[in-house]
Amino acid sequence: MKKIFFLFRFFLFLILSGFILLTGVYVFAFFSPKLELKDLGKVFIYDRNENLIYQGSGSSEWISLDDISDDFKNAIISVEDKNFYQHKGFDYLRIIKAMYQNITDHTRFGASTISQQYIKNMFLTFDQTWERKIKEAFLTIELEVHYKKDNILEGYLNTINFGEGNYGIEDASKYYFNKSSKDLTLEEAIMLAGIPKNPSGYNPVSDYDACIERAMVVAETMVNNHYISEETYHSLFQEKIPIYGKRKQNNSQTILYYQDAVLEELSKIKEVPSSLIESGGLKIYTTFDHSAQEKMEESILNYLGNQEELQVASVMIDPKTGGVIALTGGLNYAKSQYNRATMSKRQVGSTMKPFLYYAALENGLTSSSLFKSEKTTFHFANNQMYTPNNYNQIYANKNITMAAAIAYSDNVYAVKTHLFLGTDVLVHTANLAGIEEDLIGNPSLALGTSELNMLDFAHGYTTLASGGDEKELFFIQRVEDMEGNVLYEHKLKHNYVFNSNDVYILNEMLTSTTNSVFSDYTTPTALSLASKMSRKYALKTGTTNTDSWVVGYNPDLLMMVWVGNDDAKEINENASFYGKNIWLDTMEKYLENTEAVWYEKPQNVVGLIRDAITGEENLASKNNTLFYYVKGTEVYAVLPSKKDDSE
Numbered sequence: 001m002k003k004i005f006f007l008f009r010f011f012l013f014l015i016l017s018g019f020i021l022l023t024g025v026y027v028f029a030f031f032s033p034k035l036e037l038k039d040l041g042k043v044f045i046y047d048r049n050e051n052l053i054y055q056g057s058g059s060s061e062w063i064s065l066d067d068i069s070d071d072f073k074n075a076i077i078s079v080e081d082k083n084f085y086q087h088k089g090f091d092y093l094r095i096i097k098a099m100y101q102n103i104t105d106h107t108r109f110g111a112s113t114i115s116q117q118y119i120k121n122m123f124l125t126f127d128q129t130w131e132r133k134i135k136e137a138f139l140t141i142e143l144e145v146h147y148k149k150d151n152i153l154e155g156y157l158n159t160i161n162f163g164e165g166n167y168g169i170e171d172a173s174k175y176y177f178n179k180s181s182k183d184l185t186l187e188e189a190i191m192l193a194g195i196p197k198n199p200s201g202y203n204p205v206s207d208y209d210a211c212i213e214r215a216m217v218v219a220e221t222m223v224n225n226h227y228i229s230e231e232t233y234h235s236l237f238q239e240k241i242p243i244y245g246k247r248k249q250n251n252s253q254t255i256l257y258y259q260d261a262v263l264e265e266l267s268k269i270k271e272v273p274s275s276l277i278e279s280g281g282l283k284i285y286t287t288f289d290h291s292a293q294e295k296m297e298e299s300i301l302n303y304l305g306n307q308e309e310l311q312v313a314s315v316m317i318d319p320k321t322g323g324v325i326a327l328t329g330g331l332n333y334a335k336s337q338y339n340r341a342t343m344s345k346r347q348v349g350s351t352m353k354p355f356l357y358y359a360a361l362e363n364g365l366t367s368s369s370l371f372k373s374e375k376t377t378f379h380f381a382n383n384q385m386y387t388p389n390n391y392n393q394i395y396a397n398k399n400i401t402m403a404a405a406i407a408y409s410d411n412v413y414a415v416k417t418h419l420f421l422g423t424d425v426l427v428h429t430a431n432l433a434g435i436e437e438d439l440i441g442n443p444s445l446a447l448g449t450s451e452l453n454m455l456d457f458a459h460g461y462t463t464l465a466s467g468g469d470e471k472e473l474f475f476i477q478r479v480e481d482m483e484g485n486v487l488y489e490h491k492l493k494h495n496y497v498f499n500s501n502d503v504y505i506l507n508e509m510l511t512s513t514t515n516s517v518f519s520d521y522t523t524p525t526a527l528s529l530a531s532k533m534s535r536k537y538a539l540k541t542g543t544t545n546t547d548s549w550v551v552g553y554n555p556d557l558l559m560m561v562w563v564g565n566d567d568a569k570e571i572n573e574n575a576s577f578y579g580k581n582i583w584l585d586t587m588e589k590y591l592e593n594t595e596a597v598w599y600e601k602p603q604n605v606v607g608l609i610r611d612a613i614t615g616e617e618n619l620a621s622k623n624n625t626l627f628y629y630v631k632g633t634e635v636y637a638v639l640p641s642k643k644d645d646s647e
Contacts, residue, residue, distance in 0.1 A: 001530075003160055004558065005361055009305050011230065014240060015214070016081060018295040023584055024575065030405050039428045041267060041399065042281035042282070042482070043263070043281070043282050043284065044281075044282070044283045044284065044641060045259060045262055045284045045286060045288075046283065046284065046285045046286060047286060047288040047290055047324065047479070048285075048286065048287050048288060048289055048323070050285060051186060051290070053255070053259075053260050053286075053288060053290065053549035054165065054178045054255075055382075059408060059410075063157070063158060063168070063169060063170045063181060063296035064154065065153060065154040065157070066152050067181065067182045068157060068179055068181045069182055069183070069184040069189050071180065071185075071190070071194060071215055072157075072184055072187035072188045072189035072193060072301060073153070073157070073170065073191035074194045074222060074562055075189050075218050075222060075227070075391055076114075076157065076219040077114070077153075077286065078193075078194070078224075078225045079193055079194070079197075079217070079218045079221045079222075080114055080117070080193075080223045080226050080393070081114040081117075081127045082218050083113075083486055084113065084114050084115075084149065084375060085151070088141075088144050089221075089483075095316060095442070098631060105396075108537035109377050114139075114152065114153065114156050114158075115143055115144055115152055116136065116137075116139050116140050117156065118131070118143065118155055118156040118159065119136050119139045119140050119143060119154060119540075120136060120312075121159045121160065122344065124137065128608055145266075149389070157168075157169045159527060159610070160172075160196050161196060161199045161527070162175075162176075162177075162192065162195045162203065162335075163195055163199035163200055163202070163205075163206065163334070164195065164199075164203055164205055164206070164245075164256075164334055165255070165256050165259070165333075166445070167236065169181045169192065169196055172193065172195070173188075174242065174244075174247070175245065175246070175247050175393075176188075176191075176203070176204060176205070176243055176244060176245065177242075177243070177244055178244035178246075181381075184497075184538055186228070186232075187215075187234075187236055187237060187241055188241065190209055190215045190218050190219050190222070190236070191204060191212070191215045191241065193210065193215075193218045193219065194214035194215045194218045195214075197214060197525065200248075200334070200337050202243070202494070203334070204213045204243045204245075205243060205245045205334050206334040206335060208243065211351030212237050212352050215236075215237065216237070216477035219233050219236055220233065221602075225245050225269045225629055228625050231532060237584060240539060240609040251292075252293060252294065252297055252427075253295075253297060253301070253331070253332045253333060253334065254293065254297045254328035254329075254330070254331075254332070254333060255293055255297075255329055255333075256298070256333040256337075257329035257330065257333055257339050257341065258293065258326065258327045258328070258475075258620055259326075259356065260337070260339055260342075261324070261327055261329075261339065261341070262284060262286055262473055262475045262476060264342065264516050265474065265475045265476055266282075266476060266479070268383065268384075268524050269476070269479065269488050270477050270485050271445050271479075271487055271488040272488055275486075279482065281482040282477050282479055282480070282481065282482075282513070282601050282644065283479070283480040283484075284476055284478075285476070285477045285478040285479070285480070285481070286476055286477060287321070287324055287325055287474065287476075287477055288324075288325060288326070288475070289316075289325035291590065292316050292325045292326035292590050293325075293326040293328075295585075295586050295589040295590050296314055296326050296328065296559075296582075296586045297581045298317060298589075299304075299581075299585040299589070300312055300314065300328065300331065300582055300584075301331075301609075302585070302633060303578040303581055304331060304563070304578055304582075305331075307331075307506075309565050310563055310564070310565060310571070310575060310578070311330055311331060311336075311340060311563070311565065311566055312328065312330065312331055312340075312561065312562065312578075312579075312582070313329055313330065313341040313344070313454050313561075313562045314326075314327070314328050314341065314560065314561045314562070314564050314582070314586075315327045315341055315454060315455065315458050315556065315559070315560050316390065316558070316559045316586070316590075317458060317460055317462055317473065317557075317559075318466075318556075318557065318558075319465035319471075319553060319555060319556070319557070319558050320466065320474055320555070320556075321471065322459075322462055322471030322473050322474055322492075322624060323473075323474060323475075323477070323484040324455075324473055324474065324475050326427075327341050327342075328341065329341040329342060329343070335415060335494070336638050338566075340454070340562070340566075341454045342452065342453070342454070342455055343435075343447065343451050343453075344454075345449055345452055346449070346451055346452070346454075346546075346547045346562060346564060347449055347451055347544045347546065347547050348448040348451075348542055348547070348549055349447065349448040349454050349511045349542030349543050349544045349547060349548075349549055350409040350411075350414075350447065350448055350540065350541065350543070351448060351457075351541065351542035351549045351550075352426075352430075352445070352446065352447070352448035352450070352542070353406065353409065353414050353446065353447075353504060353538050353540065354406075354461075354510060354540055355430045355433060355435075355505055356417060356421075356426050356429070356446050357402060357406060357417070357458065357509065358429060358432060358464070358498065358502060358503065358506050359421055359425045359426055359428075359429040360402065360417050360420075360421060361419055361502040361505055361506060362429075362498075363425065364633075365402065365417070365641075366402070366505075366626045366627075366629055366633050367401065367402050367403045367505055367508075367509050367628060368401045368403065368610055368615030368627050368637070369401065369402050369404065369615075369633075370399040370400065370401060370614075370615060371399065371400070371405070371412075371413045371416045371417065372396075372397075372398065372410050372412075372416075373390070373396035373397065373398070373399075373400050373405070373408075373410050374395050374396070374397050375387075375389075375393075375395055375412075376388070376412050376415075376416070378415065378419065378443060380443075386415070386443045386444065387413045388411040388414075388443075388444070388447060389411060390408075390410060390411050390412060391409065391411075391543075392545075393411065394521065394522045394615075396410070396520070396521050399614070400413065401610075401612065401613065401614070401615040401627075402417075402611055403469050403509045403511070403512050403518070403625075403627065404417070404518055404520075404605050404612055404613050405417075405500060406509050406540070407512035407513055407515065407518040407524040407525070407612075408518070408522055408524065408525065409487070409513075409525050409540075409541065409542075411447055414446040414447060415443055415444075415447070417446070418443065418445065418446035420444060422439035423442060423443065423529045424441045426439075426441065426445055427439045427440075427441045427445070429568040430460055432469060432470070432497045432498070433459070433461075433463040433464070433470075433498070434456075434459035434460050434462070434463055434470045434471075434497075435460040435496065436456055436459075437450065437452050437453070437456055437457060438540050444498075448542055448544070449544075454560060454562060456559070457474060457560070458551075458560050459472075459473050460471065461551055461558060461560065462504060464498070464506065464507065464538070464553075465507075465538070465553040465558045466642065467497050467498075467500050467503050467504070468497060468498030468499060468500050468502075468503040468598060469494050469495060469496050469497075470495045470496075470498075471492070471493070471494075471495070472493070474489070474490050476490060477489070477490050478490070479564070496579055500602055501602050501630045502597055502630070503606050503634075504601060504602055504605055504628065505537040505605065505628045505630070506538075507599055508538075508626070508628050509534060509628075510538035510539055510540055511537065511538060511539070511541060512524060512612070513525050513527075513539045513541065514526045514527055514529055514533065514539060515527075515528040515530070515612075515614050515622065515625065516530065516535070517623050517625045518612045518613070518623070518625075519620075519623075520612075520613050520623065522538075525541045526541055526580055528580070529580055529581075529584045532584055532588065533573055533584070533588070534591075534592075534596065535554065535591065535596035535597075535598075536596065536598045537552045537553065537587070538552060538553055538554065538555060539552035540552070541576065541579075541580060543575075545570045545571070546564055546565065546566060546568045546569065546570055546571060547563075547564045548562070548563045548571060548578075548579045549561070549562050549579065550576075550577040550579045550580050550582075550583045550601055551583075552583055552587065554597060554598060555597050555598065555599055556591065556594070556597060556601075557587060557590065557591060559583055559586060559587055561577070561579045561582050561583045563575045563578050563579040564584075579596075590620075590622070601628075604630055604631050605628050605629065605630060605631070606628070606629055606631055606634060607626045607627065607628050607629075608626070608628075608629065608634055609624050609625070609626060610624065610625070610626075610627040611623050611624060612624070615627065
C-alpha cells in the first residue's frame with residue numbers, strides 16, 4: 001500500500017512539475033519577440049541577371065485566408081490536423097495515440113500539428129537533431145501565443161510544398177488548375193489537400209492515379225469529420241479532372257534540379273544562418289542563366305524525350321569564373337527528384353584521358369610522341385596481366401602520335417603512356433586539377449574505370465578550360481537578408497595549378513576528335529559533329545558498357561553530358577549519339593550570335609605542320625595539320641626510351 005501511495009505521489013509530482021514547466025515555457029514564449037509570419041521562411045532565388053526564378057517556403061502573392069476556398073481549408077484541416085482549432089500547438093492525445101500505435105503496430109504514425117508543420121516549413125535544413133527538435137517545439141509555442149488560429153492557418157497555407165516547385169495554395173491552384181484558390185471546386189480542393197503528404201508522388205502532374213488515390217483518403221477524413229456527406233464522397237472523381245500543369249514563367253522540367261543544388265550549397269555556407277526564421281528570409285543571387293537551361297532542356301528532350309529507360313545529367317559552366325549556369329540531374333524532375341549531377345557516381349571512360357595527356361606533356365612528351373597501337377598484354381608482378389581493348393578491336397598496328405591517340409581515343413596508347421609515366425602521376429594530376437575523388441592508381445585508371453561524380457569531374461575539366469586556373473565551382477554569387485544586408489558573397493580566386501603552355505597544347509589536341517585530317521585506319525570519335533560546328537571546341541567523349549560521356553569547351557563555355565541507365569544496365573551506340581548531339585546542339589544554340597573565340601597562343605608555344613598520324617614533316621601528306629610544341633621540343637616525334645612492359 002505504501003508503495004502504491006509513493007508511486008501515486010511520484011506521478012502526481014511529475015504531472016504538476018510538467019504542468020508548471022510547460023506553463024513557464026508558454027509565458028516565456030509570450031514575452032519573446034513576435035514572429036513576422038509574412039517574412040518567415042521566404043527563399044528568393046535570382047538568376048545571374050537578378051531576375052526572380054524561384055521562391056521556396058512562400059508564394060509570390062500572400063493570399064488572405066478569406067480568399068482561399070472553404071472546401072480546401074476544410075480538407076487540409078481534416079486530413080492534417082482535425083483538432084487544429086482546439087489545441088495549443090501540440091495535440092497531446094494524438095501524440096499518445098501515435099506512440100501507442102507505433103509500439104503495437106510496429107508502424108510509424110505521425111502526430112505533428114499544422115502549427116508544427118508550419119514551423120518546419122520555415123527551416124532550410126531538415127536534420128533530425130535534438131537541438132533542432134527542441135527549437136521547433138519552442139517556436140511552435142511562440143507561434144501559438146502570438147497569433148490567432150486563423151493567422152497560423154493562413155501562414156501555413158501560403159507556405160506548403162505542393163510539388164512541381166509550387167509553394168503556397170495560390171501558386172498550386174494556378175499551376176495545376178489555372179485558377180485562383182478561391183475558385184477551386186470540391187474535387188480540386190481535395191486533390192490539392194492530398195499533395196503535401198508526398199509532394200513529388202501525389203501531385204497530378206507526376207502521377208494522376210496516385211493523386212486521386214490519396215484524394216480519396218482525404219475525402220474519407222472529411223466524411224468522418226462531417227465536412228461532406230457519404231453521398232458526396234461516393235460521387236467524387238467519376239470523371240477525370242483536367243490538369244493545367246503550366247506556369248507563366250520558367251515552365252521547365254529540369255530547373256528544379258538546379259534549385260536543389262543551390263539550396264544544397266546554401267546549407268554549406270557558414271556565413272548564412274541555418275534557419276530562415278533566424279534570418280527572416282533570404283535573397284539568393286545565383287549564376288543561373290535561364291537561356292542556357294532552356295536550350296539544354298530543349299536539346300535533351302529533342303533526343304531523349306521518348307526514351308523510357310535512359311537518363312541524363314548535364315552541367316554548363318562559365319570557365320572564367322567557375323559559375324554553374326545550368327544543370328539538370330535527370331529528364332524530368334516531376335518523375336524523379338534524384339539529382340544525378342550532384343549525387344551519383346559513374347565510370348567516366350575515356351573522358352579521363354585529357355588529364356593523362358596533360359601529365360604526359362608536363363613530363364616531357366609532346367603532341368607527336370609515338371607509341372605503337374596494337375593488341376597488347378601488359379605483365380606485372382605476381383603473374384598479373386592486363387589487356388586493354390580498343391573500340392571494336394580496331395588497332396593501327398603502327399606508331400601513332402599522341403594527337404591521333406586522342407582523336408581515336410586509343411586505349412592501348414593511353415595505357416602505355418600511363419605506365420610509362422607511373423600510375424601515381426595521373427592520380428596526382430587529376431587531384432591537382434580539382435577532382436577530389438580518392439582515385440586508385442591502377443593500370444585501368446587511364447581508361448576511366450573509376451567512378452566520379454559529375455560536378456567533381458567538371459571541376460577538373462574547368463581547370464583545363466580556364467587555361468590551368470583551378471577554380472571552385474559554385475552556384476551562389478551572393479546571399480542577402482530581406483533588408484538587403486549581404487550575408488555572403490562568392491570571391492573569385494585564381495589558382496594556377498597547370499602550366500599554361502601545356503594546357504594550350506592539350507586543348508589544341510582535343511580539337512582532333514572532330515578533325516577530318518586524322519581519318520586513317522579509323523576516324524575521330526566525334527567527326528560526325530564537325531559539319532555542324534560554327535567554332536572551335538576542345539572535345540572528348542568516353543563510353544563504357546554502361547555510361548556515355550561527352551565534355552567539350554572553349555574559353556566561353558564548358559558543358560558536360562552523361563547518358564545512361566539508373567540501374568547500370570548496358571547501353572547501346574544510341575546513348576553516345578544522343579549525348580554528343582545534346583552537347584553540340586546546346587553549345588551551338590547558346591553561343592549563337594556571339595563571337596567565335598579560342599585560346600591565345602602563349603609566346604613560348606610554336607606551331608609546326610606535321611602529318612597527323614606519323615608526326616613526320618611531309619609536305620605532300622594529305623593528313624597534314626598543325627602540331628604545337630613548347631619551344632625547344634620541336635622534334636617531330638619523341639620515342640620514349642623507357643621499356644614498356646608489353647609483348
